[in-house]
Amino acid sequence: MRVVAREGPRVVLAVLGVAVVVWLVIKAAQGGSTFLQVTLNGITLAALYFVVAAGFTLIFGLMRVVNMAHGSLYLFGGYLAYVAQTHWYSGGTSQFQLGPTNNIGVMGFFVPLVFATFVIGLVGLGIQQLFLRWNQGQDLRQALITIAISVIFADQMIAHYGGVVESIQAPTSWPSSILIGSFRYPFFRVVVVLGAALLIGLLLFLLIRRTLFGMIVRAGVDDRAMLSALGVNVQLVFAGAFFIGAMLAGLAGVLGGTMISVGPGLDTQFLLDALIVVIIGGMGSLPGAAIGALALGLVQSYSTIYLHFGSVNLTNYGILASFVLVIAVLAVRPLGLFGRPA
């Protein structure tokens, strides 16, 4: 009986996993080009999720702070870049002008991107210094503080930017799509976002593994008190990590605002995505964030297309696929794939 109770969920999950793989193989055999496109959708979505979740997990790994305002920083970054672009580069007098805008040069994309990323980093640093620094270790209280900040941010963003859904323009000189095999695929998604995610992943890996700062961060993850006793200014390291983590949220906001859109409600959506990614991958783990993002992106992408069974259309229920993914991981590993006890 006990064996059944312990192994039962795993058997069910294994059967479920095999069924999903078989289903996808059948779909791939039926329409190779569609399947490839859906897979690319999933991978590029995963790239965006990785950039969001990397900042989230970096902050948690070092400081044990669950930054519930991460989704707000993401959306605020998108809005900042959008406003900067419309004000500085398209000569528009109104904040939200309709219709196609003027030509956007490469600088017209990158200056707002850098501006928004940097400002969001500063906003995150401000939140950490004002609200989180002095109650280090009270992780539940810190989470509630960031929840309160996210509510204020969400409401203020609706007040200032309205309920209209906008998107940031990529440089006009860039191609809108490129030819992959037999079909055309959006250039920005597959080259810029995927490239940015890979580059950020590589840079973070080098930062954590090869630099003095990374060495201090890794030591801080293991034993903050000892690190502090060794004479390292831990507060400075915390501030630096929070700045970088928030910057990643802002950068992801600009990329997501170009790839998809900026609009109200996306803060909650990306907070949920970041939470799922780190719940799957394990809090505080960068490889975990990469794997979690890939799993979530693919599951979301496949479930919006392939939940047709004959005439029964279940794509409305796609959110349940992500839910099952979370349950499946938590049933086997309560701390996520790469998680380890605090």
Add this chain to the structure above:
Amino acid sequence: MSAVANAAAAKRSGPDAVTIGGWALLAVVGVVLLIAPAIFDSYWVSQILTQALWLGIAAVSLTFLNRYGGMVSLAQVAIYGVAGFAMANVVHTLNSEGGLNLGWTPWLGVAFGIGVAVLVGLLFGAIASRSYGIYFLMITLALSLFVFYFFGQVTQLSGFGGVRSVSRPGLVGDTITHPTPLYYVCLGCSVAVYALLRYVVRTPFGVALQGVRDDPERMRSLGYNVPLHRTLAFTLGAFVAAIAGILSVWFDTQISPGSIDITQTIAVLIIAVIGGLSRLEGAWLGAIAYAVINYYARQHTPTLGLWLNPGRFATIIGIVFLLIVLLSPDGLIGIGGKIRRAIGRRYGGGGARPAESEEAGAGEQAEVPAAAGTPASGTRGGLNQRRA
């Protein structure tokens, strides 16, 4: 001393013991609530008191889970949404606006809604019960958002318009013309829920649950099934939240994904925190404070450009919540305790009854000086527990 005995000792003399003054206060509040429809105008009864009572039931499910199970759950609003949507879909809706409109009788719908919500609560509890502290908070927030997006995307059950004009049983009737019946229904449910929770925490299950809260490792080694206790407590919390969900649909006559979004999740959290997470009564106190702030903020908020105006209710609630978490994590009841301690310190100390928080903390946190001078007291149910 085992964790169970610890909790049992705390039960006899601890924070749950109601003093004579407490009984007197309870009696006064009870009488005022009973005759409220006669002394307040109907707007106050329907919009503030009735709303506060059902919001209090939703919040008390969270207070119970935190106070006795050590679980800060953000899934309570999602669960009451499940109950509300389940009922709204199966009962008759007047103009067939949204939902399945199966035409069941209202009471059958109530039973179905609560049943579905309890099953969902059991599932959610089983998923989250092996996580603690901040992980539990994160997982329950994710579950809550899943429910929100589920009802937003599944157009057969809701869609973004939600289910409108949900029919109510004859007992409740039309709340626009006669708000009093729903008020008494909410009052009765509140008293029943309060009595149920007070009873449960005194049963062997409730005492074991408090042992699990204090020291899961020790309880496990004593042979208790720790995840099972947490799961069952979560399911009980789901049952309470489901009652609030049914009442909320009767109150609003409709339910949409907007009524269970993250702002509402946080509103219920705020209510529980404003009232103080360490006492069950605090939930209703917080709910009244919330309903009053809600009412006056929408009318009397000064306008500061786009930053602040009567439409920015969420900003005000966020700032209030931020201030409470920053200044007094024990909420209004915590502020009361602080004042009592300050008075006690000033006038000889020994005379004043020590605040409940220190008594509760005496078991495990003996190393924390129980002196009144500590700025943030080591409240068992509060939010300022440090990680072990």
